[in-house]
Amino acid sequence: MGARNVTQTLRGALVLSSAAFIAKVLSAIYRVPFQNLVGDTGFYVYQQVYPLYGIGMTLALSGLPVFISKLVADAPDLASQQWVARRVYHWTLGLAVGLFLALQLGAPGLALGMGDTRLTALIRMVSWMFLVMPELAVSRGYYQGRLQMFPTARSQVIEQLVRVVIILVVAWWATTHDWSVYAMGTGTMVSGTLAALAAWAALPHWRRPVSGPVTATPHLGRRLLVEGGTLCLLTAIMVVLQLIDSFTVKNGLVAGGMSNSAAKSLKGVYDRAQPLVQLGLVVAVAFATSLLPALTSAAHHRQAQTFKRLTTTMMRLALVIATAASAGLITLMPWINQLLFGDAKGTEMLAIYMGSIVFATLIQTYNSVLQSRNQFKLTVVALLSGLVVKASVNQTAVHLWGGLGASLVTVGSLAVMTAIIWFGSAPQLRRGIWTVAFGVKLIGCLAGMVATVTIAKLSLQALIPALTQSRLAIGGALVVVIGVGVVVFIVAALSCRLLTVREWLTLPHAAGLLRYWQKLTQHGGK
Template identity: 20%
Template sequence: MAQNSTQSAASTSSGNASQASFVQGSAWITAGSIFSRILGAVYIMAWLPMIGDAQTGNLANALFSKGYNIYSLFLMISTAGIPGAIAKQVAHYNTLNEYRVGRRLFHTGIKLMAILGVVSAGLMFFGAPLYAQSAAEIPVYRSLSVAVLIIPFLSIFRGYFQGFAEMAPSAVSQFIEQLARVAYMLGATFVIMQIQHGTYQQAVVQSTFAAFIGAIFGILALFWFYLRQRGKLEHLVAQSNDNLQVTTKELVMDIIHQSVPFILLGSGITIFQLIDQYSFFKMLPKFFLVTKKEMEIYFAIFNFNSNKLVMIVISFASAMAVAAIPLLSAAHARNDKRDMAQQITNVLQLFLIIMVPASFGVAAVAEPLYTLFYGHDALGISVLQVNSFTAIILGLFTVLAAVLQGLYQNNVAMRYLIVGIVTKLVMQYPMIAFFNIYGPMVATAIGMLTTSLLMLVSLYRLYHFKLQQTFRRMLGIVFFSLVMFFLTGITVNLVGMVLPVERKIFSAVILIIAVAVGVIVYGYLILKTRLADRIVGPRMAGLRRRLHIK
């Protein structure tokens, strides 16, 4: 009896430690990702006015979006999922106190990165005319190919730190990378458009080349962290058990085996966007009378404008996914099934308590939010509202795919994503026919929801996480989010009666007031009902006391 009590206490302690580690890691990654995403969206407010009028701005955004969709795919190929695989495997070996193997894995990964980076950059540069739909896209693709050379190294460096559950270096380097990218982008665009009086195509080429500049600064930031922690890392390697004898060939095969799923799963959202990029322009004219320029503007609105803002919300899920993989991998290495089940529960519930209200909130403030960034446009506002709800499904896929990878269920995750992609392809044509510009988003939601539901069922069958508890708490979160949604929407309408939302400066004021109302309402509800305590942890009790919420 005493032994069972001791084991139970140890298991509970392990679960609490895992939850605390996950929450802390998520906080760092979320902060870095959110600040980077916000900065990556805020630059639009300075960039678009330099580009020209609203129509020219949308044409520039369409070109920018096409370039980044292709770039994202090549980036995933060039990294071959290796950074995620490195984080996962380093965490695995560290748990076994085989730090020396983890370091050799990192060094081997760097060599693979160099080869893949050169090959992918070459394919992207020289193959640009093959996948470009217009001559203007070719220089954009080629400007981004330079970044493909060095970003793989940046990614694997982050993966190594994440394998030690060190999320701060990744978060800080991510923010610095984005800061440098935006600074170069705005500076180059100002020179081209305001001084040289060039074209928006030239500005887009330099704006995409900014990815290379940002990557350099991101690498420098990681080197600074590495030099600061070098002593600690060397000490851990010196204390390594050295019981595992792993050859370089075995390490390479290990990386390849683990990285292939990261390619497909990490490219999931990008693949869906590429389906839109190469099908939307062919399918829409079959049902609606539209010009080429109108289609470019429509594409910019749903594939770039709204996505730019929605990805801020999805970055919450991405951050949790990055933090979850090493912890799940460590639990798997210990064969601690109870901790694995608890980790899955933690991930899902933390995802829900953050992602659901964030998506509802974006929908509620869509009008002032879209106006602030792109100008007042009824179609753009409507698309953003629809896309904000789609973000919940995209975020859920991101988290579930990471969980399955962390638990070495790679084949399952890939199989279900392929089902989702096929569903997207089948639904794309009829959804565009029925819903016009909203069609691609609806098809994406159906495809991703199919994948996510299959993943959830698989996880429950394998690990029996707390599904009923998660469902009950989800109902509470959705109810509180709906209350917040309606009160925030009412606030937007009431303040909009006094201040004209069509003007950017006033839309900013309305947005600040509405967001404050939403945060206060939702925050009060989850603290008052103790829902935050049960999901995030005991730290919420201290916050509640400081806010005098009984």
């Protein structure tokens, strides 16, 4: 039975990870056609209110279900699991009703704080999805805790598919029928509630009458607040930073002398960074945290040497993949911006924003290490400190330097969070993970990749003077240049032994790559 449970757990984790990956990719890529349909000002309207939906989605999709699944898994029998689910449902229902009322009644004030009272209807429309949140969160967490991952996986994918289709259909309809950008935004916000209802309909009913004695979980409310709240805050950290931007970027631009309409348009350009960062985070965190189940098992069984090895592997992979993705996006940002969004507006501020991929990835990955040891306080302190930095400095930075200032503060606040989490943790936990030799090798690999990509980009522009006038041509050129960059980085990493063989083998298809590299180097040596 034990072996079967382990197999079921691993298979379920793979199913759930795959579904989460698909959902996050869908959540990122739809913004590109959406922006192309509604323009920068329409994108601004949507993105101003989106963080409120994003917080609700975090509660229902990832933050609370993970915590609830842990509570359910720890319960000794079915009756106790049902008791836990019902108790947590009551707590989350109270939270959901409170958030719904706060958004309904506070919408005019929130819209005024964002500098645009016409956003009131959008905020009120978002609030309805919070009423579905308790059912989604508890249902998903209950089945995950019982090692039944398919219901959650199915509901995640259905939710994002329904939402994306509604958003794009509404955007197309609004564009072809001359709706105002605010009517369009209100229509797209309906998608959150309808998608949540579709996801709920796809989940099996979890309330069943169960007889028998119940083993109550002590301090449930406190654990929900501390552990569940920490998970939700961590998962939603980029969304919370976006929410601070909603209150400060447009207002800061206007305070700096920009007209109201120009400020809305530039905020829409600034928000182009979101899908790019989200995709970078999905890839980097997915690879880095693939070892999380093994890490948790090592911590539970007090296997100190295995735990240390896995921690080192996770953190090195996180840094390598995140810095490579960030450096590539920064180097190619003019082309990426024009390919995806039709022009090169705001390229500098978008390029700077890409630095947030590195710090956000490290925060999420290292928090997995701390979580496996049931350490939560340090993460809370770090996240709150970074948010205070962002909230207190952002509008002034925007006033002085425009959108560039907001990008700098976002990266800076994430750097503060990373530093607090890293240096605040036990020295023995972080010792030896990133050595000087590793850092020098990584910088060398990145420099070689950036130099090669830059030369390839300039060469193509010289050979094809009209390259930047066609999005199709830019797309073809990007495929070539990105391929060159990936090959150069991998060859450099293998040549200087940036990662150990064991670390390479944690990546997909790395075994074949290593065999090919070994044959190549042996042949070259002869």
